[in-house]
Amino acid sequence: MADLSIGFATFVMEDPETGVAPSWASTREAALLAEQHGFDTFWIPDELVWENEEKQRVAGWWECVAISAATAEATSTIAIGTWVLSALHRGPGITVKAIETIDEISSGRTIFGLGAGHSARQGAMFGYPPDRVVGRYEDALEIVVPLLRDGHANHDGPYHSADRQPNRPRGPQGSEMPLMLAGHGPRTIGLAVKYGDIWSGYATSSSQPEAFQDMIDLVDRTCEEQGRDPSTLGRSMGVGVAAPGREIGPMWADSSPIVGSSEEIAETLLAFHAMGFTSIELCIDDDPAEAIPALAEAVAIVKDA
Numbered sequence: 001m002a003d004l005s006i007g008f009a010t011f012v013m014e015d016p017e018t019g020v021a022p023s024w025a026s027t028r029e030a031a032l033l034a035e036q037h038g039f040d041t042f043w044i045p046d047e048l049v050w051e052n053e054e055k056q057r058v059a060g061w062w063e064c065v066a067i068s069a070a071t072a073e074a075t076s077t078i079a080i081g082t083w084v085l086s087a088l089h090r091g092p093g094i095t096v097k098a099i100e101t102i103d104e105i106s107s108g109r110t111i112f113g114l115g116a117g118h119s120a121r122q123g124a125m126f127g128y129p130p131d132r133v134v135g136r137y138e139d140a141l142e143i144v145v146p147l148l149r150d151g152h153a154n155h156d157g158p159y160h161s162a163d164r165q166p167n168r169p170r171g172p173q174g175s176e177m178p179l180m181l182a183g184h185g186p187r188t189i190g191l192a193v194k195y196g197d198i199w200s201g202y203a204t205s206s207s208q209p210e211a212f213q214d215m216i217d218l219v220d221r222t223c224e225e226q227g228r229d230p231s232t233l234g235r236s237m238g239v240g241v242a243a244p245g246r247e248i249g250p251m252w253a254d255s256s257p258i259v260g261s262s263e264e265i266a267e268t269l270l271a272f273h274a275m276g277f278t279s280i281e282l283c284i285d286d287d288p289a290e291a292i293p294a295l296a297e298a299v300a301i302v303k304d305a
Contacts, residue, residue: 004269005279006299007041008034009083009238010288011251012062013050021062024070030288031071035078037296038303041111042075043083043238043281044068048122065098072106079109083238083281084182084200086117088128088136092143092160093153096167103171110171113200114144115182134187135159141181145195149175180236186218193222198234198279206256207239209271216276230276237272238281241265243294249285266301273302 010030014021031042046064051057064082072080080102085095095114103110116137117123124130139157143165146153151170153162171177181196183189184204192199199219201212216235223230240252242259258268272280284291 003278004273004302005040005236006038006269006302007043007079007081007279007281008039008288008292009043009045009281009283011283011285012044012067013047014059014061016050016052016057016059019059021060024062024067026289027062027067027071028074030292031075031078033289033292035075037292038299039078039292041079041081041279041281042071043081043113044071045083046085046089046117048089048118049125051121065102068110069102069105072102072109075106075109077109079111080106081111081180082113084113084115084180087114087140087144088117088123088133089126092140093147093162093165095140096144096147099177100167100169100171103173103177104169106171108172110173111178111180111198112148113180113182114141115200116188132159137188138191141191141195145179148177148179151175178234180234184215186222189215189219190222190226193219193226193228193233196233198236200236200238202238203240203255203283207241207252207258208256209268209275211256212237212272212277213275220276234278235276236279236281237277238283239272241282241284241295243284243286243291244298246284246286246291246294251285252283262295262297262301265295265298266305269298269302270305 044067047061050059099112136159139159142155143153143162147167151167153165155162178197180198181192182200183192240257242248
């Protein structure tokens with residue numbers, strides 16, 4: 001069996017064309033379908049509002065922590081992951097408290113995904129600072145990591161502080177909860193290598209494996225520079241995919257999504273594994289109720305490889 005975790009990332013956002021938001025009932029159904037059809041993790045993005053370049057349309061998102069908690073309660077075996085919580089939009093101490101609560105609800109099935117977050121318009125709409133985004137993230141980690149690993153934090157930094165803050169109560173995983181840190185550049189990848197159990201990236205122009213070789217090479221070099229055994233760091237990538245027999249949606253049409261038969265999709269996913277990736281998050285621009293069952297055969301092929 002291939003040691004490749006396959007996740008499904010649900011985009012709980014309004015349709016930019018119609019303004020219609022996905023119902024909680026449809027998201028719950030998607031999570032249960034992903035669980036039923038062999039996916040390892042159900043991922044919920046942490047976004048606020050997306051605005052297109054012409055600023056003629058906006059699409060709002062349901063809130064990540066609330067949806068993650070509800071999904072944790074609705075499911076029973078699939079892991080629940082935040083993809084990824086924004087350190088810019090959330091204080092570090094309350095973020096850890098939220099994720100511990102989700103872990104309790106899920107009976108220990110939670111993966112804690114965290115990243116620097118967005119500046120510019122998405123953050124500005126809600127009054128978040130537009131500058132020093134990575135610096136704020138790095139400072140937040142000085143609280144998040146001790147809370148998660150040691151159960152307490154004491155920190156007085158330029159952006160965040162914790163005054164002998166305890167992490168209580170703890171979820172079932174305690175200090176062993178997987179911490180997945182997002183990063184695309186040298187600085188954020190360096191933080192993932194320093195603190196994370198998993199490094200996470202996201203397709204921006206292509207979802208084909210060869211597009212990520214430079215990035216995974218940077219992860220390996222950073223491990224070497226920091227003296228970390230590369231085999232101790234998971235590598236995760238979010239990619240666009242069209243299920244067999246389903247059309248490519250506009251979100252991924254210009255980004256070289258993964259397409260083809262179940263066998264061809266599985267072959268591409270296994271190529272990621274051969275490069276050193278340990279998990280892949282599949283993103284669709286389609287109806288999850290139709291796409292998830294259509295992807296089940298490809299998932300099964302990967303699991304049997």
